[in-house]
Amino acid sequence: MFSGMNPQLAVPWPQLSDDLREPDAVLDWMHATDPITGGERVYARRGITVFLDPEDDVVIHVSLYAPTTADEYARRLRQRHGKRPLPKV
Numbered sequence: 001m002f003s004g005m006n007p008q009l010a011v012p013w014p015q016l017s018d019d020l021r022e023p024d025a026v027l028d029w030m031h032a033t034d035p036i037t038g039g040e041r042v043y044a045r046r047g048i049t050v051f052l053d054p055e056d057d058v059v060i061h062v063s064l065y066a067p068t069t070a071d072e073y074a075r076r077l078r079q080r081h082g083k084r085p086l087p088k089v
Helices: 013-020 070-077
Strands: 002-005 025-031 034-043 048-053 058-064
Touching: 013 034, 013 048, 025 048, 025 070, 034 070
Parallel strands: none
Antiparallel strands: 002 058, 025 034, 034 048, 048 058
16 A cells, blocks of 8 residues: 555546546545544545545545455555544643
8 A cells, every 4th residue: 555645636636536436435534633524535446545624625645555345445454544632631
């Protein structure tokens, strides 16, 4: 798997999204300590997962891997990007 943060896209996300068509799965994810609802777009059959802020259509992270199923992606490949804040003392 290859993962990259803050990718520079050749085209805006809405255009890329149209080209990719419907994702195999749409999941929630954590960006640092912020929950992002519906921002993990899994195109498992193409080997692409796009992590975005859907409110602003900003791609934050991209993962590339060998094509697979959405179930196999979730079971074996899905990354956890969240962070937990330190406990207050």
